Amino acid sequence: MPTETVYGLAADADNDAAVAQIFAAKGRPADHPLIVHLADATAVGHYAGAVPDFARALMAAFWPGPLTLILPRRPGVADAAAGGNPTVGLRCPAHPVAQALLQACAARGVWGLAAPSANQFGRVSPTTAAHVQGEFGDDLLILDGGPCSVGIESSIIDCTRGQPVLLRPGAITPEQMQAACGLKVLRNNELPALSDQGPKASGTLESHYAPQARVRLMDAAALRAALPSAPASVAVWARDGVPLPERSARYRRMPASAEIAAQQLFAILRELDALGVADIWVHTPPDTPDWLGVRDRLQRAAF
Numbered sequence: 001m002p003t004e005t006v007y008g009l010a011a012d013a014d015n016d017a018a019v020a021q022i023f024a025a026k027g028r029p030a031d032h033p034l035i036v037h038l039a040d041a042t043a044v045g046h047y048a049g050a051v052p053d054f055a056r057a058l059m060a061a062f063w064p065g066p067l068t069l070i071l072p073r074r075p076g077v078a079d080a081a082a083g084g085n086p087t088v089g090l091r092c093p094a095h096p097v098a099q100a101l102l103q104a105c106a107a108r109g110v111w112g113l114a115a116p117s118a119n120q121f122g123r124v125s126p127t128t129a130a131h132v133q134g135e136f137g138d139d140l141l142i143l144d145g146g147p148c149s150v151g152i153e154s155s156i157i158d159c160t161r162g163q164p165v166l167l168r169p170g171a172i173t174p175e176q177m178q179a180a181c182g183l184k185v186l187r188n189n190e191l192p193a194l195s196d197q198g199p200k201a202s203g204t205l206e207s208h209y210a211p212q213a214r215v216r217l218m219d220a221a222a223l224r225a226a227l228p229s230a231p232a233s234v235a236v237w238a239r240d241g242v243p244l245p246e247r248s249a250r251y252r253r254m255p256a257s258a259e260i261a262a263q264q265l266f267a268i269l270r271e272l273d274a275l276g277v278a279d280i281w282v283h284t285p286p287d288t289p290d291w292l293g294v295r296d297r298l299q300r301a302a303f
Contacts, residue, residue, distance in 0.1 A: 001101055001115060002145025003093040005066050005153050005170070006125040006266070007132050008037065008115030009140075012105070013047075016080035019114050023080075025136065028121040033083035034114040035068050035154070035202050038092045039102035046111045047088050049074050054181040055159040061180035064094035066154040066171045070199050081114035087199040091154055097145035116202060117153065124211050124273070124301075125266045127151050151263035152293045156201050157185070167201045169292040171262060208300040209266070211273035215302040217284045226281070235272040238283035249275060254283055258290040265294055269301065 001010045009025060011018035013036040023030050036047060041059050044051060048071035055069050073088035082088045090112070093099065105113060117125040118132045118140075126132045129144035155170030157177065164185045166174055174185035213235070218226070223242045230236070238244060239254040252268055255261045272280050282298055285291040 001098050001113070001143050002095050002129070002148060003037070003098045003115070004095045004148055004150045005093070006127055006148055006151070007118045007129065007142075008098075008113075009118040009132075010037070010101075010113040010115040012110050013078045013081045013112045013114040014110070019080040022114060022116065026116065026119070026121045028116065029083075030080075031083040031085075031200070032121075033085050033087075033089060033200050033202060034081045034116045035089040035091050036078055036081055036112040037098065037102060037115050038090055038112045039099065039106045040064075040092055043106070043111050044071070044090060047074060047077050047090060048072060052159055052162075054164055054183050055157075057181040058157065058159075058164070058177060059092070062172055062177070063092040064099065065092070066094070066150050067091065067177075068154045068156045068168075068202075070156065070158040070160060070167065070201055072160055078112075078114070083200065085200055087158075087160055089156065089201060095145055095148075097143055101143065122208055122210060124209055124269045125153065127263075127266050131267075131270060147263070147267070149263065151265055151267075152297055153202070155293070158188070158199060158201070160199060167199075169296045171259070171293055173289045173292060175289055208303075209269075209297045210301045210303075211269045211280065213273050213277050214279045215269070215298065216279055216281050217298055217302050218281050219284050223281060223283060230281075233278040234281055235275060235277040235279070236281045237268055237272065238281075242283055250277065258285070258288075258294055261285070261291075262294050265297060 068089045068091040119135045127148040129142045150171050155172045156168040158165040163183050220241045235250040237252045244251040285295045
């Protein structure tokens, strides 16, 4: 199914046999939890136990939208989807096709859909129906909702430790979330005591989102120095300030806008990878809050 972030491989979150087929199709470890997608916040109580006030404030501000909240899981629900963990990740997507599907499921007694990215585990996420078909062929029913408008996965906030903790950055910045809930959003590694206690969450492995080609992050000076002698086995995605040859299939201009770069990120990695290059040189994104999600995905792709 399409969402505003990426396409998801979906199954009834409370049907362990169906969820097992997701893990098998993706080649995903069974203890690596999936995010459960809901039609609206009324389904939260089916999956989650205690919901802190700051989590409810985040739901009110950003749902439907690209925000996942990690909450204590009620016993006996979404066991397989949660990977056996005592927590569950919940999100309410904004895409109209996802919303229509989730509402139709809810009308038939299905509380939520577990839906990780519809690709092989660890590889580049899909942002079009064609990407999904390229991963799985004609074995799936694919709901074509067009290109994803956000283009990178949701921000993930852990709500189980008394205050919001960012586990995965996305389009919604920590500053925006802090303004909405009134509490500082901590990073998972900001306090050593937190790092060892955090729940498992989707897309937080050090190596993830990787094409077949090696991804190398380079600053503008390094790119300018290396490009004149770049071999044909290299593709490049760079912002202004780095001179790129005209009309070359191996070179793409990175948008100056973080929002547009996020929309293009996975499609560009797939496109350049399809050229059969050995390496993809990527201009390191700026170290600013709006680029945090793009930086995170590229750093994991290059790990």
